[in-house]
Amino acid sequence: MVDPTSARESAVTVERQGRVLLMGLNRPAKRNAFTRAMLAELAEAYGLLESDDELWCGVLYAHGDHFTGGLDMVDVGAELASGEFPLPEGGRDPWRLDGPWSKPVVAAAQGWVMTLGIELLLAADIRVAARDARFAQLEIRRGIYPFGGATVRFPEQAGWGNAMRWVLTGDEFDAAEAHRIGLVQEVSADVAAALARATTIATTIAEKSAPLGVRTTLHSAHLAREHGENTAIERLRPDIAGLLATADGAEGIQSFIERRDAVFTGR
Secondary structure: OOOHHHOOOOOEEEEEEOOEEEEEEOOHHHOOOEOHHHHHHHHHHHHHHHHOOOOOEEEEEEOOOOOEOOEOHHHHHHHHHHOOOOOOOOOOOOOOOOOOOOOOEEEEEOOEEEOHHHHHHHHOOEEEEEOOOEEEOHHHHHOOOOOOOHHHHHHHHHOHHHHHHHHOOOOEEEHHHHHHOOOOOEEEOOHHHHHHHHHHHHHHHHHHOOHHHHHHHHHHHHHHHHHOHHHHHHHHHHHHHHHHOOHHHHHHHHHHHHOOOOOOOOO
16 A cells, blocks of 8 residues: 655655556645646546556545645636636546546545545546545535536436535535445545555456456446447447457456466456
């Protein structure tokens, strides 16, 4: 596990752990509130995760006591007013709204998880929260509305009523409620345990799951969400045939026959 106290001076730390890329929000003195530079660095980290074939899964977490207090409005106000958030070369949308995405992300959250924080969790594929996590989609109380995907992803993942209860009021809710509505999949005792659990899940994906199978699974799920289940269904049998024709497909069958763990290469 990455030691949260050993971060280099960067708005978003990046560290490889085998085939897992750990991406740490690193502005703890400001409750990890996002500046333009921080958004750019997260975009670069996501770009690295997607483009590097040696990386098979990502972990998004935060240094310090809080996941994020949201956007630093003093710093990002001009971009927000213009509606433009330019990406650095090679970067990907920090809200992960510019799909398709082929690498899964596991997120760990603690303390304040405000506005953008909820949207970063919704953009991840699996989420773990520390028991002290406190959530609020506060935009409605600031005269705006969530523009980083919450209006689409929150109802989709938590159900309409559950999402509207929190998006339309801006009320705060706790980790138990986040777990109840499916915003997070697990609740851990504290920040260290949440990060350890998220890293374990990501490592399991990177070390035990076939990367081509993972990418195809994500593609199928996104296809169903974006183009309807019939479109995804049409790809099921062609895609499984394609996977079985790969070296990893052959290895998966052979490992089953030999009753051992498969060793996948991504080919």
